[in-house]
Amino acid sequence: MRDQSYEKLNIDTNTGIPEDNVSESVKVDENEFSEVREAESKVEDAIEPEASAEDVYAENLDEEDIDEEDLDDEEDLDDVPKRKKDRYRSKKKRSLGRKILLTFIAAVFAISFLLPTVLTFANSFMSEQEISSNYGIIFNDYTSSSEEKGSRTYRSETVNLKLIPDKVVGSQYTTVLLKSPDYLMKFWNSVLLTLPIMIFQIAIALGAAYCFARFRGRIREIIFFAYLVLMLMPYQVTLVPNYLVAKWFNILDTRWSIILPGIFAPFSVYLLTKYMRRIPQSVIESAKLDGASEWNIFWRIALPMCKGPIASVAILVFIDYWNMVEQPLIMLSNSSYHPLSVFLSQINNGEIGLAFAVATIYMVPPLLIFLYGEEYLVDGIAYSGSVKG
DSSP states (O other): OHHHHHHHHHHHHTTBBBHHHHHHHHHOOOHHHHHHHHHHHHHHHOOOOOOHHHHHHHOOOOOOGSSSTTTTTGGGGGGGGGGHHHHHHHHHHHHHHHHHHHHHHHHHOOOHHHHHHHHHHHHSOOOOHHHHHHHEEEEEEOOOHHHHHHHHOOOOOOOOOOOOOOOOOOOOHHIIIIIIIHHHHHHHHHHHHHHHHHHHHHHHHHHHHHHHOOOOOHHHHHHHHHHHHHHHHHHHHHHHHHHHHHHHOOTTTTTTHHHHHHHHHHHHHHHHHHHTTSSHHHHHHHHHHTTOOOHHIIIIHHHHHHHHHOOOOOOOHHHHHTTTHHHHHHHSGGGGGHHHHHHHTTOOOOHHHHHHHHHHHHHHHHHHHHHHSHHHHHHHHHHHOOOOO
């Protein structure tokens, strides 16, 4: 009876709900489920998948983040994402091209600067005849009727620059060092003039610079300004006053007429004063608290901290006075007192071969001093006065 009544009423025997209502509820559930699926699919499309560690690293990596020094080998590129490898390789090629170009330009300038030195050294081993045939045209005096009339003439010959002599001979050095003592005397004249100037100029400049750096005042500032003005003046301006003073002291035509003005040159005083003023005041005050006198502060603190500047001044002063020409020509009328630099400035046609050998010997002391003190020279220029712990 019950089943029949259910059939009449069209009721589902499992749920007890009319079948019409069941179909409607199922439809409703299906519609709600489809809406939920659509919403989830939209959310999944909106949300990007989680990026891997390599992708995050690749996005944050720029060209500048790739260190060329750390990635010199191709094996080091394994840690770099693939899409950055091509960019790094192209950047490395551009960097290599710039390095090659800059190296080539530096090599051209280096060869241009070194060529005169190399030619001087190579030609010093040539014979007199070979030197005259290659460079005699430079020292020959060409006169002609056309020149006397004032018209221009042109030389068809050219100088033959040779780095390798046809026949290596040492006769030039034998003449300079053994047969003709005049050249060696001029070399020692250069030494006797340059070394005293360098030593005493630095000694006086150290004392003056320490006073200018430690003690301030109106009078000292005026004197230091006078030093600066004298340093900026060309030597030709002070040459005549130096000549008059040397004549007044009756030291003209002696080495003292050159040594004394060189000892009191203002360049070293100015340079060392600038360095000593950078010495920290706290260091000097600490030394004073420990009972150090001014001499102890100067000898134990100022001098050790100025080793680099002192070496720089010594190198510059030596090279400056080693190459002097005007002072000996004006102050020394006796040619036996002339330095080697004066001889090199008065080369004539009969001594061309000897001039190369003498120039080679003349270059040795400055080169040795520069090579020995190159590190001190760089430290002195880059000196900042900081205290190293």
